[in-house]
Amino acid sequence: MKHLIKLLKLAKPYWKYLIISAISMLAITALNLLGPWLIRDLTGIITNIHKYPNARKMIINISLVLVFSYIARIVFQFLNSYLSHYAAWNLVAHMRVLVYDKLQQLSFRFFQDKQTGQLMSRVVNDTANFEVLIAHAVPDLFTNALILLGVALILFIINPVLAALSLIPIPFLVLSGTVFAKRILPNFREAQKALADLNADLQDNISGIREIQLFNKQQKELLKIKDKVFKHIQALLSALKLSAIFHPTVSFLSSVGTVIVVSIGGLMALSGKVPVQDIVGFILYLSMFYQPVTALSQVIENVQQALAGAERVFEILETESEIKEKPNAIELKNVKGKITFENVTFSYNKGLPVLKNIIFEVEPGQMVAFVGPTGVGKTTIMYLLNRFFDLDSGSIKIDDIDIRDVTLKSLHDNISMVMQDVFLFNGTVAQNIAYGKENATMDEIIQAAKIACAHDFIVNLPQGYDTYIGERGIKLSGGQKQRLAIARAVLKNAPILILDEATSSVDTETENEIQKAINNLAGTRTILIIAHRLSTVKKADKIIVLKDGEIVEMGTHEELFAKKGLYYHLCSVQLIDENSSLVGGE
Template structure:
């Protein structure tokens, strides 16, 4: 009930459409209740014998019946279409809302989540709200009104026979309760299995190059078969319960008809019931038992909708860890100074990643982070953009604690170039312009020239309109990284973060990227992570990290003359290069 109440609040936006649909449903139900009464009246007229007056009455009733059936078309259309319109609009709203909420989560949330599972929640699970609002609720309303209306009419015809027809109802309701307790867990399992199948498919399509390169097609096909089989098994188990239940409900429903025919026939012979009344009873019984026998299908749909709605609500109820604090200020006129004040950070409890990080970077300076893999260099840069919050300490930009400023204004002043460059499946111009949607083509070209990628782009068949493919797979690693640098330049942010900007590129491409970085030096504050120490020799300050701590700090010349980790790393790289 709590979930239904919450869902009701979500749907209140479309109350007008629902109201018209509900009124149409009530009118439709009244028409359905009136039709058998008219047919039984016609039967009674015929039973009395032919006459001129009887012919007029039958003609009038026929016209009324035709009018009711025409009205039934109109109100069925209004009931069905408006309910579906409201429901699908609600699904659209929820899909956007769930996506928006997921988009606000910190990076911690995504560490143990599969993309396919999240996609399933946004697309498949939200679709069950349409099932609830366009099918289940309207049918339940119709069924309740129909059962009550038919019961009242049957009682007015013959109380004894009407009560006898109710004998199967407790048995039907009890079997429905038993069925509901067994079907709900199975639908939840099938929903989860479908999400896992989607997640596995998404992973495989993203990693198709690796699958083929390592010859793992047969293994991955086996994995997909396993996931698909798990979903099929869960769904078939639920359907098996349905297959057992439906015939039982139909038998119990048929028992009511047998009672009417048998006992009604006896009453007719005794003169206690007319043929017209028996006809009316039989016509109304189809209306009476249809919603009750349809209870099983409705219960299936309710459980399916509940399972999907529950998975959606889990996402919406998950709190956003990184969010604007109350009374957060806009970060304006940023010069670019960065200060870490006794910062500690860990992804998991009791597993420190960064310990007591302290440094100050002046506006326009280039600060470099070096050290072995896994010492927290990338984590440190992500703390600047508040993708995570430190466990202890403060991070300040221009002397302002970044927790006290809005996320939007903070991130608008930072332009990242990540090691794993991500390009969207669009044109080169689209990808460069992504950082600044209002930028014109001249600005995009200027940014590309500054990133030393313009000449490469002009050599391509469609130049700036060249499609890059999914994740930029049509471009080389060096081209992708320089496009990412151009995107960062176009952002015109006072702070640029370079996470391994020259990783996995050839020497010539490295020189081009390095020239682009040198052109930015002095005009922006640059925080650069580099394994190749040759790329950060001109940095104003180099921080050497080991086991999550800053163990050395200084310029290249200062550190190379110290007996420490930086000197050892430099000697090792020189030896490897020779």
């Protein structure tokens, strides 16, 4: 019930439509109750026509009232159906936006063990079930309750004895409904989870279709997807099997009540204790009386399916982000670019520190490079500077202001970052370059592309800057994608620029051009570089060497090379492996 209450609260902007829909339901219910009563009256007139001298006129009036009730019912059914769906689908849209917005606010740690397809399933599939809940299940529950109460009242007015007899199956129906509800929810919950797993694998496989074909894994992946498809179907069929048992049970119990009333009512009519028109009216109303109870099984099924989805949706909405702004967080303005790490320790998993007591300072406009073997925490330092994660201990400051004291928006506004794993959107070249700057002009886009040595290959594309690059930039080479990412970061023009292996996928000639462009930016902003190709860091003002999560060396290229420590070793290895000219003339 708590999830249902939360949903109804979130639907508050659409309550007016639901209220009109509810009023329409009341009108439909009243009109439905009117029909059998008129037929009962008609039966009384026909069976006792000698008592009604104006019987012809009465029959015509009854017919006109029936026609009016049917026309009115069409109008109210339209209002009920359209407005309930209007409110429901708007709620679905609102919930999808809420869940997506919440996902954007969650820290990187949340996504570490989540699959994209599973999260997509929560945003799209689980929220879609709310339409069934708001437009069908809840209105049906409301309508059926009204019909049940209305018919029960009329039945007792017509004949209290027969009405009491008709209630005999009700306790059994309620008991079976309760058992059904408890048994079916876990099955729908499992079906929703299985659907999310299927979506996750589909998303992975479609994204990795080239690798699947390259390694001839089509059959293996087909069997995996087939397994996930049938797991979802089996979970769904388990729930539907319970429904297939429950629905006939409800119908049988309803039929028992009808048999009781027909047999006893018929005997009472034969003995003259009950008028014929009352028996006719009673039987007509009795079919309406059991209809809501029979429909209850479908309502329960819809509610349980929707609530299974609601559990998964609210699990996301109620997740607390690890990264939280302070209530009095300040705007980071007029940034010069000074960066200070003071005794920073951090671990992704408790007890396994990735960074240990990191201490360094970067002056405004300096170019600082971070080098070291793979997995020593170089990229983690950049993530921490962006506050994608929070520290275990220590502090990080920009212009002597702790980044935990500033708003996340202002922090990210002042940092541009080119990651090793470049992500581009399915848009044009120009749109991707301009992503980091609102209302960027074409001249600014072209200038950024030239700085990133991307302009020449862009103008040779089929539509130049208006060329669509496909999902994740699939139509471009690795080097082209990285140059677009660099252009995007340059155009943002933030006072701090981070390049995480930004030249790892380009050829040596292009790397040299990009390095010249970076050198031209030197002094205009603070530049942090992570590089395995040590030729790209020779001109850095400071080189920080890491090993096992700790800083082991710090200095200029010349100073570190002269020490003949880890940096010297890394340079020597590259000289041998890559025939690098890094140490030429040293």
